[in-house]
Amino acid sequence: MADKKKRRRPDSDSDSASQPFKNLLKPDEQILQILESFTSSLSSSSTSKPLTLADLALSTTCREVSDLSLSSVQSVIESLVLQLTHQILSGQGFSFTVPSRSSSNQLYVPELDRIVLKDKSTVRPFSHISSVRKTTITAKILSLVHQLCLKNIHVTKRDLFYTDVKLFQDQIQSDAVLDDVSCMLGCTRSSLNVIAAEKGVVVGRLIFSDNGDMIDCTKMGMGGKAIPPNIDRVGDMQSDALFILLVEKDAAYIRLAEDRFYNRFPCIIVTAKGQPDVATRLFLRKMKMELKLPVLALVDSDPYGLKILSVYGCGSKNMSYDSANLTTPDIKWLGIRPSDLDKYKIPEQCRLPMTEQDIKTGKDLLEEDFVKKNPGWVEELNLMVKTKQKAEIQALSSFGFQYLSEVYLPLKLQQQDWL
Amino acid sequence: MADKKKRRRPDSDSDSASQPFKNLLKPDEQILQILESFTSSLSSSSTSKPLTLADLALSTTCREVSDLSLSSVQSVIESLVLQLTHQILSGQGFSFTVPSRSSSNQLYVPELDRIVLKDKSTVRPFSHISSVRKTTITAKILSLVHQLCLKNIHVTKRDLFYTDVKLFQDQIQSDAVLDDVSCMLGCTRSSLNVIAAEKGVVVGRLIFSDNGDMIDCTKMGMGGKAIPPNIDRVGDMQSDALFILLVEKDAAYIRLAEDRFYNRFPCIIVTAKGQPDVATRLFLRKMKMELKLPVLALVDSDPYGLKILSVYGCGSKNMSYDSANLTTPDIKWLGIRPSDLDKYKIPEQCRLPMTEQDIKTGKDLLEEDFVKKNPGWVEELNLMVKTKQKAEIQALSSFGFQYLSEVYLPLKLQQQDWL
Incomplete structure (x- = not known):
């Protein structure tokens, strides 16, 4: 029989000293209200049909x-x-x-x-x-x-x-x-x-059909549901989530799945465990389109984190002919953002110096149209290149293993701190 | 709604010419009888407690x-x-x-x-x-x-x-x-x-609990269930399978999952998508121990295929202190074996020449005790090193995409062709 011993609630007295900003957190009900109004504003604004190529009178065909x-x-x-x-x-x-x-x-x-x-x-x-x-x-x-x-x-x-x-x-x-x-x-x-071989997993407030089988992603334990390789056999999506949390890597995914973060803040958690594969990109887009939920991205604070976000958002050059189907519009950059490093007092030893290659990739990204379009992203990326510092999501573990799920993410949601 | 159009049954007239040995296949009922008697002979012989270190009077502690x-x-x-x-x-x-x-x-x-x-x-x-x-x-x-x-x-x-x-x-x-x-x-x-981050998936005739949620792996579509990273929260395993099919790579896994091979021949299909990770090794062992089923391995016909089989079976040197918990005893080498290349008439152009490094790895394996112990394996490995040819599981696709699930595997099972 699996060990189902109750997890102890963190002791708030001893933790607040070592967990910066925990005292800023409002009760969950208030954070949920903030999220609900954001999600409903978004889904009402998106009832208008999304723009397609045909709607634009482009000079090039x-x-x-x-x-x-x-x-x-x-x-x-x-x-x-x-x-x-x-x-x-x-x-x-x-x-x-x-x-x-x-x-x-x-x-x-x-x-x-x-x-x-x-x-x-x-x-x-x-x-x-x-x-x-x-x-x-x-x-x-x-x-x-x-x-x-x-x-x-x-x-x-x-x-x-x-x-x-x-x-x-x-x-x-x-x-x-x-x-x-x-x-x-x-x-x-x-x-x-x-x-292509799939490597993504999904967990949280989502029910969908995979090749005719109904899957309830709140009942997928800690391992989650492997994202099906064939999107055409995926359907019947239902959800009571307020947002989709797109996570770059599995360490953060595991933390959130074990803590059942999706029960505290109703959401769907999805990760491709690194580079986005086609199956995960198609799955994310389908969720966004059918469920009309905001997508918040949790990636490393380095040029590759932003690059990964951009592949989900704007597509890769290799498959640009299929960008309409592979990309998910309007993904918000939740964190870890370069400005978070100081804001959340990430200790110096948990930040890593950027290599020459990192800095070059960062500067190249600053030239990309999809970055330029978003002034907030340009500002963050400029800060990264200037400070020459990067940090992984896991750097938050320096404040305790559950700082990510118990303080950082709730505070980000409360403050609607995404770009 | 997902596309659930019925798959056409392969046209046996046109296929038998291009699918060698299809005419040797007996009706499924007879193959199932063969498997049933094998599995029951195995589970009755394994009721005796497995040997432990303590049972052996080793000169070294x-x-x-x-x-x-x-x-x-x-x-x-x-x-x-x-x-x-x-x-x-x-x-x-x-x-x-x-x-x-x-x-x-x-x-x-x-x-x-x-x-x-x-x-x-x-x-x-x-x-x-x-x-x-x-x-x-x-x-x-x-x-x-x-x-x-x-x-x-x-x-x-x-x-x-x-x-x-x-x-x-x-x-x-x-x-x-x-x-x-x-x-x-x-x-x-x-x-x-x-x-460690998990990457394995499981599908087929298995029900188990993951962190308190009951998972039915016959209802996991094509994507399958991601194997949980924490084995201590896995329990309550039940199955009506006759064997466990351990697959090296996901391309073969996907084929078998889509064809719902486990419904034609009751089995549990599991893969770590390449190198075995700790979570998949623990999961495989737990299945073998609790369900007392034979484990048949489907790996590439190259030294790395056998190496991967050996990690599941005998463990890796780095974690030998934990080999009792990480290894699955008595895994059978089903295929693709070096002797299969000629036996199944794999076309020359689908075989690949072994590199110097491959040949060296093959020769090194011949020196390993766990290979020497099994004369059949030694013979196969000698053949591989002699012919200097290797082949992937996918090489069977040269006879049609479903040759693996419709002819090769059923025939292997019928002939009890494992070592």
Whole structure:
């Protein structure tokens, strides 16, 4: 039988001395009221339909993909093949027209706050020595995806590679063409039923269906629910949470899951354990869209923390063609922010000096449009680069292991201290 | 609503040509009978108490730790501190006696089929320039663990490090002393309530409690249940499975989870997604011990696949003091075995040439006692080193994405083809 001994309540007399700012905390009811009014203001303002590329009269044409059903993917492939046959029969030869995914074809759209793909394309002819292999690979991937549509199963990118090692030579080649095929067909990569290994977990006030099974994330113990690799089998989301807490790393996630932080402040806690994977990004977006909840991010106070936040928020360049589906708009930077280091008196020995590379990454971020758009972020990032100091979320453990869940986060919520 | 379109049954006419050996498969009922008699023979033979170190009259004394309750850990620490105080007061100075974890102090015990720690110890005096820091770190870790006992919470190794960065300097130092403290106190690391981030998932015919919540792993969709980081809160295991399928990597795991392989052949599917972490090792052992099921391992056909199998089975040198709790006895090597490459006609282009390093690792494994003990393994490993070929589980995708779940595994089970 599992050990279910009650946790002792922290002794407030002995703790307040070593836990700075604990005395500032209001009763939970008052913090909850603050959160409720914030969340309801947000969900009423977001009833207006979110902006899409089509709403903007951009001078450049942009390319976006959308979620297609398996049968639509199948018929798009079949039309494409028919069109290719006509092309060959009419003497024009066999070639694919493939959207370019090079960085010169990328555009940050401030109104949408994400990166999109412009409409440049390249022709990939079969009858040319430089492109005959890539054209063959493209045809093979199209045929494999067509098989997946017929069988209605999901496979990993690794599985695809192994169907013809001699042709692909290297998984990088089949992966790249897979993204090309998504762009060509105008559908998201998840519509192709090709999935990446998932590593994210979710816990807290969320009920959803995974492949037909109903999952109650308040009853997932400390381990939480592994985020499904295939978003198309995820549905029926319900929640009484007031916000989504997006956590960079698992150490902080474990602390919050064990303390059942989501019962004190109704929320959904989600982490990809480091770099955001596609499954977690899709899952976060789906929660945000269906539940209309604010997303608050808890990341390390270093350039990579902000970079991770930006991948969730604005997307990565590699998959910009799919940014509409992969990005979660309006993520708030809760902490650990550079200004928190002094504000919360993080001891000097728990701060780490930034390396040359860190400082360069920080300065590069200052040049990015999605940072510039938010003056508060620019200010914080300037402070980081100036002080040359970084700190992990775990640095809060210097005030006691539960300082994060018992003082820092409640105070942040009470003060609505996010940017 | 999630897409729940029925999967088409594979068309047996068109598939049998491209799916070798499919015609050898007997009806599922017959395979299930084979499995049932195997599992029941195993569980009846294992009713005799498993061997322990104490049962063996070894010439060397060995050191092992055991699971202790939090209150026991607390009182062991308090007795130790009392003893240290006496030692200081009696003029003998302040020093810890710490079990040595160097490789010269390791011993493979064939009767137990795992690595154990011999009884050499070193003295760590405070009043010596070379050990004053390490002694201070040891005292600090003891005091932190004592705090965890009082609060009854779990923290990560990273949290421990951050409580005093100035003293520890580097997480490697606090991690190493944490293992020392486990040995000194004679308890497992999980008894100290210090956990490592979990990455394993489990799905299939298992019901268990995680921190008081009942989890039904047949209702965990495709994502599965994340394995809890703290084994002491795991309990109440129930299952109608006939075996546990231990899978090295997530691509194979995803295939089996989506195909709900556990419904065709009642089993529990578990993976640590690569290198075995402590949480998954503890979870696997607990399943094996409580449910008395055979464990069949599906790993890559390369030296690392066998190495991973050996860590689950016999333990790692670094944590040999805890091998009794971390290892799962009698894991069977199901596949992909070097002899399978020819037997299942894996195409040449899906096999990879072994590197010099691979071959060296393979030869080193041949010298290991736990390999030598099993003549079948020696033969397979010799074949691997001789042919200089390796292959991943995913190589089976060359016969179709579902060849693994529809032909290879059922046939392996039918033929009881494990070592």
